[in-house]
Amino acid sequence: MSSGVGRLRTGLDRAAAKMLDATVLERIGIAIGSTALALLIGLVIVAASGYDPIQFANQLVVGSFGSERAIARTLRYSTLFVLAGVSVAIAFRAGVFNIGVQGQFIVGGFATVVSIVSLAPYLPDGTIGGVALMVIGTIAAIVAGGLYAALPGVLKAYGGANEIITTIMLNFIAIGFVGWLVAGRFGDPEATATRTERMPDTVGFPSVVFDDPNLSIVGILVTVVVVVVVAAVMTRTSFGYDMVTSGYQESAATYSGVDAKRMIVSTMTFSGMVAGLGGAIFAIMIQGYFTDPSGIGNYGFDAIAVSLLAANNPLGVVPAGLLFGGLESSSSHIQINSDVPVQLIDGIVGLVVLFVAVPELFRMIARRTGLGGESR
């Protein structure tokens, strides 16, 4: 080993040890500090590009929490980020790298729309029929998301295929295949845009709060329930203990009676079910139909950053998801209300993502590679 590499290794080792030893409070501090620092650098870039940084900062806040509409928009985005983030967190905590949440989200949402549109003629009109359709559609999404994630799980467990690669590939397959179906077999010939038929009017959550047609208390409640249930499964059930232990130390999990292969498949399925549910909420609460999946937003990808920021803790995903929802909301506000180019806004949002995710990412890599001391 050359000396340069040796020194680099020692340095990394020391940094990794520090990261691994950080307490929960320190980690929260790191996250808040990173966010602030990223925003500060973002403002400097805005100023350097010739725009008013103070105004930009102001719009950042106004755009996410400044008005009832802004808050509703923030919550709407946050709901999706939290659900997708929980999905990622489940897999990461178990030591399985599900990068395919985007694909599972799409497959889930599409399954909801298809099942509801095709069953609607057979069910009575009115509230009861609508509720029944939504229940069926949501179950369809959970099943579809779960199965779509189980596939790379099986490939990893029984074929040794790296799940990072297969899940990324399956994202593209989901986007392409669902896009093809939306444009063809399931497309609405009347519509100008590429999309499916609209779901019946009885399908949709009542807004109740904020009077925003695309935000419903039901969606928020479902999200909260999912977070609580997933957190409880992880900390209070044998299955959760098996799962989390596999993520910490697979050999110890095996010693304690966990079937490692089956665990990989269960974890992926569980993760995909939550992603699919996110897709259902997206379809029912926000869209009302399903569009070409290449243009629906990167919830499943950004969810990786959300989960990392939350240290893969399902409860931590809530504030992390709110931050991402807020940034997304601000960015659409700034696009409309200022002349700052959209690329710059995306760049600054990206900076925040980078800053907040890197410390956690580093911690995970350290754990995987044995940096910062052995047997962690």
Added chain:
Amino acid sequence: MTTSNVPPAVRLEGITKRFGDVVANDDVDFTLEKGSIHAVLGENGSGKTTLMSVLYGLYDQDEGEIVIDGEPRAVESPRDAMAAGVGMIHQHFQLVETMTVLQNIVLGHEPTENGLVDESAARDDVEEICSRYDFDVDEFLDTRVEELDLGAQQRVEIVKSLYRGAEILILDEPTAVLTPQEVESLMAVMNDLRADGRSLIFISHKLDEALGIADDITVLRDGEAIGTVRAEDTDEQELARMMVGREVLFDRLSREAEPGDPALEVEELWMSGDRGRDQVQGVDLTVREGEILGIAGVQGNGQSELVEGITGLRSVDDGSIRLGNEEITDRSRRARIESGIAYIPEDRQTEGLVQEYSLVRNALLGNQTVEPYATGGRIDWSAVKDHAEEIIEEFDVQPPTVENDAESLSGGNQQKFIVGREIGHDPDVMIAAHPTRGVDIGSIEFIHNRLIELREEGLAILVVSSKLEEIQKLSDRIAVMYEGEFVDVVDPERVTEEELGLLMTGGSLEDDVTEETETDTEAQA
């Protein structure tokens, strides 16, 4: 010993190395004469590798001095060691598998011209070394390392050390991964290197290999240098005694209960290991209620695989395992835990405990489907916490705080916690693999006494250990395992450690200590 006035290649004086409360090397002296091969013999855990790692700069000694070619040296890193002409061939090769042989050999010491790697100069240098020692490595310089077999990879490692100018070579158990033919060619290489005036340290636990190649042999036991002998003046008997024997007398714990019905029966068990070949070859064993069966053997002779087969961590190729009257060969690990097999694992750091879990969470490990800790899939954390507190109190785990992470405990306390947890399963059969490895004296006594108590309570216990005194002290019968088979079953009251040592290293005994077994030809436990 030698008459020349050339200073020895290496002299280690009073080397002491501690890891926490474990003393890995205790005041060890060692001298490697120039142009000789010096074997360091000892059982696993006797401190051989630690001592050599100190010489190679991987560890800093706590006390003692390293003298190389007559000069005291501060060897703080492998770089210092290489600068002093010391190279080490590790058990696990330090090669980049995806790079070619040539790239691996020159890595970090590339000859350069105008800032670029001068590949032809590198090639010439390596070819010169190969032709000098008649190595075949130059025939596959452009092959990627991952395509080579282990013997060839080892020769690449040796060439790499020579390329870096190593005059002194440390070979850490070099024969462990080789086939018999490869061992032979390695021995030839070592002879050539010695003839060329290089000095070699050969770490091994195989007596015949040491006797066959070495000039001097130093035996380590429990971190101490027991003695150094000339190979020509000694024999396997003496070495075996030095390696494992302390006194012929030993202090067996008294026992009252007589063994009862068979609790664990293994028949004709065949298993493959990680290396693919038959690691367990047709083993038969029976452990009765209220009996401790000890399995003695040098590490790597199939004991680990056998234990993993019984506990359900590794699949078996053929044969059957019965618990009481139930056939459990096809049961999962979890089902076996639930049916009453407790297991103190060989590796407490990676298997027995989750290092980053608190002791409370660790108390659940293996218990997560067992009442009262979990009912219908739901964990009762207060029951688990009570259990953790019981373990800590009964087994005197220090510091006695259940909220502490497992990694903050010393090895002995970690082990006591595991023993406590496994006994807490209320098992019918206890499998204890190296139950006191790396554990301090006080804890050893404690763990031994608990195992004997369990025996008196009627448990069937299987103990695997490479520490013979432990096996002798605990066992009612001792099965000796060598190369995947039980070579003999002996009575601990009548066998000496020397005889056991001989059996473990492939020798055989006069019949007088062999227990009269039911079968006539094969050893059955």
